[in-house]
Every structure is written in C-alpha cells, then in structure tokens.
Amino acid sequence: MRLYPEQLAKHLQAGLAPCYFIYGEEPLLKQEALDMLRQTARALGFDDRQRFDADQGLDWDEIFAASQTLSLFSQRQIIELHLPDKLDKTASERLRELLKQCHPDLLLLITGPKLNQQQQKGAWFKALSAAGPVIPVVTPDARYFGRWLTQRLQQHGLSAESEALQWLAYAFEGNLLAVNGEIEKLALQNLPQPLTLQQLQQRVQPHHQFNPFQLFDPLLQGKVKRACRILLQLRQEGIEAGMLCHLLARELSTLQQLQLGLQGGQSFTQLAANLHVWSSRQSLMQSALARVPLAKLRQLQAMLAAADRAVAAFDDDEAWRWLYSICVGFLDDRLMAISP
Known part of the structure; x- marks a missing residue:
C-alpha cells in the first residue's frame, strides 16, 4: 500500500499498521512522517524505542533479539531501522525475515533513501509493501510547490496574496526545511492577513536550493x-x-x-x-x-x-x-x- 505524507494523518485515524517504510530525499517530510508515527505509537503504549542502521557492520541477530524482547517498563516497542543506499543479498534476506516477526506489540519504522524503479522491483521492497504502507517523500516540483506552500501556510493560520505566494515559491524552491522555518516565524508575528509581497520581502531571506x-x-x-x-x-x-x-x-x-x-x-x-x-x-x-x-x-x-x-x-x-x-x-x- 502506497501512502503520501499528506495522507498519513487520515490513515492513522483507523489505527497503526505493523510496519511503515518511509523513503526519499526530502528531510522535512521524512522527519514529520516519522514524528507523527512515533506520537501515535506512544499514545497507544509503544514506550520503548530502539534504532539500528543497516550498514555492513549491523548485527541482524541483535535486531531479531530486540524484536522478541520486551522492556521491563514497556509492553510495546518500536524498532527503527535505517536502510543504506543499496541492500546486499544477505541484508535483503534478513530484512524479509524480520518482517515476518511482526506482532501486535511491535512496530517497525523503516526509513531509506530515494529508490529507483529497479530497486522498487526488488523482493525486499515488495515484502515491505506487503507488510504495511510505503511512504515516498519527495520535494514538490515547481508545478505543485505553490499548492504545498498554501497548505503549509494554512496549517499555521496564515494566507498570502497571489503575488506574495509566487515570490515565496521562487525564493525557497527545493528547500522545504528553510521555508517551513520561515513560515513558523511568520506565524509568531501576528501579521495582517493575507500576507503581502512587501511584508515577505521585508521579513524573509530567500534560500532556494536545487540538486543537479x-x-x-x-x-x-x-x-x-x-x-x-x-x-x-x-x-x-x-x-x-x-x-x-x-x-x-x-x-x-x-x-x-x-x-x-x-x-x-x-x-x-x-x-x-x-x-x-x-x-x-x-x-x-x-x-x-x-x-x-x-x-x-x-x-x-x-x-x-x-x-x-x-x-x-x-x-x-x-x-x-x-x-x-x-x-x-x-x-x-x-x-x-x-x-x-
């Protein structure tokens, strides 16, 4: 099952799945999705959390032991696993074994990098898709960035005139972390709404960012x-x-x-x-x-x-x-x- 970050909150209203895989290059959206899952899990009694990195030095047996061992202070636990850019054959097999260990008191939160189409055809990705939602996180491209900004402003009780919104999209394209920080600052200033181009240019320092x-x-x-x-x-x-x-x-x-x-x-x-x-x-x-x-x-x-x-x-x-x-x-x- 494929979910997008903006769909996650509604999905969680129906309860937690046993496993989530969040992958992509956008740090803000990835962190927000992880935070939302952690908060939901804590509210349901998942008080213990352990984190592992699936690099070449990972002891997979340690993860398997953790998945079957409950803390003295918690009856439910979260295991977070960060995947590298590429999984070798052994890691792919062990990951698929781990997914079979899911039980009601265990939540697997797995994160990974941006994946190409070939990687998404791999057996390990198919196993993750069968185990629970997969959530791709990507930076909105220029066609949709204005819409994303409008939604983000609304979340903070803000709005912007069309010209101001266009300037904001131009000034921060490709850098969601920076624009989110600026929107949070604007929300604290109790400015008249909608925000005007002049207001933004006086208070916001442009910081767009692109990758090749x-x-x-x-x-x-x-x-x-x-x-x-x-x-x-x-x-x-x-x-x-x-x-x-x-x-x-x-x-x-x-x-x-x-x-x-x-x-x-x-x-x-x-x-x-x-x-x-x-x-x-x-x-x-x-x-x-x-x-x-x-x-x-x-x-x-x-x-x-x-x-x-x-x-x-x-x-x-x-x-x-x-x-x-x-x-x-x-x-x-x-x-x-x-x-x-």
Whole structure:
C-alpha cells in the first residue's frame, strides 16, 4: 500500500499498521512522517524505542533479539531501522525475515533513501509493501510547490496574496526545511492577513536550493529561463561543472538514441523500455524529441565535449559558459551560431 505524507494523518485515524517504510530525499517530510508515527505509537503504549542502521557492520541477530524482547517498563516497542543506499543479498534476506516477526506489540519504522524503479522491483521492497504502507517523500516540483506552500501556510493560520505566494515559491524552491522555518516565524508575528509581497520581502531571506537532477526536466520541457536559473544556483551552491557534464552526457545520449530509433521506424514505447526510461519521464522525453532534432542534439553533444575539455583544463569559467549555452540550446530546433 502506497501512502503520501499528506495522507498519513487520515490513515492513522483507523489505527497503526505493523510496519511503515518511509523513503526519499526530502528531510522535512521524512522527519514529520516519522514524528507523527512515533506520537501515535506512544499514545497507544509503544514506550520503548530502539534504532539500528543497516550498514555492513549491523548485527541482524541483535535486531531479531530486540524484536522478541520486551522492556521491563514497556509492553510495546518500536524498532527503527535505517536502510543504506543499496541492500546486499544477505541484508535483503534478513530484512524479509524480520518482517515476518511482526506482532501486535511491535512496530517497525523503516526509513531509506530515494529508490529507483529497479530497486522498487526488488523482493525486499515488495515484502515491505506487503507488510504495511510505503511512504515516498519527495520535494514538490515547481508545478505543485505553490499548492504545498498554501497548505503549509494554512496549517499555521496564515494566507498570502497571489503575488506574495509566487515570490515565496521562487525564493525557497527545493528547500522545504528553510521555508517551513520561515513560515513558523511568520506565524509568531501576528501579521495582517493575507500576507503581502512587501511584508515577505521585508521579513524573509530567500534560500532556494536545487540538486543537479532538477536541471533536466525544465530542459526537456524547453523552459530555458528556469533551467538557466537552476544552473546558476547550482554553481553558487558549489556543484562541480564536471558532475553536470557527466549527468548531461547521459541525458543527451538517451535523447540521441531515442531520436535515431524513431527515425529508424521504431516505436517510442519500445525504445523507452529498451533504454530504461522511467514512465514518469517519458512524456518529457517526447516533448524534447519533438522540439530538438538529431542535428541539434549532435551540436549539443559537441558543446558538451567542449565543456568537458574546459573541466579537464581546470578552466571553470569556460566550462560553466558552455553549460549555460547548452541549456539555451534546448529552446528550439535551430542550430546555434557558436561552434566548439
């Protein structure tokens, strides 16, 4: 059963499941989900809590012993287990054994990192899904961030004018921890409602944050201004140009293989399956393929090679100039008047 963080409170009204798996890269939503589960469990008498990290040094027998041993002061207990980026065969098997140990006086709270589609097809993930709700926690993308902000403001008895809400979304995109802290501060100031743009700009310090993977979707959509803004912010945050070159090379290679296959008469569906393109990204890929022909993709790859050479020569400014030009190149089908 898949739950989203905003559905958890309603789910808990019907009682606790024996196991929950919370996974993803968003720290605020992950922590809030864990806190809600812990509070609900404590109200039901789960007073004892033990935490384990499933790294290579974990003694799984210690977890199994804990799952069957009750504290002198508590008849019910929580075992929290944090999973690493990858589970080896032994850890996968032991985790599935642990899930079979669930009983009414034991609550398993398992957390993990962001998972790709292949990991979600693994036997251990399927076992977790069968044992209880799985809760993915992800940072809302730009399309839904305004709605998330509106809901978060309402939770604190606040509202904001449309222009103010847009500014807040721009100022804190990708950084839920920071914007949540600012909203909590605003709630303590007893300001007139709805909040205006002027009020926010006087009281709130912008702090947006992006990760490199957030650069690609705007590029595929042709939203060049947004992609360039993310690129500049990534540079300010200290992301290495070489890392972006590596990630862009993979993206451009996939697009070129798709374009070549389409020209050869193959179906997009089959090509996407062969290249392991996630279903959630296929419409974005199709949008880019309709806008950026093969000749343009080859030019962008040549520009990326120039960026790579600049990285190798420790010419950071030159590398970032090429990366900026590549972002602009995703706008349309016209070849650019620059050559590496």
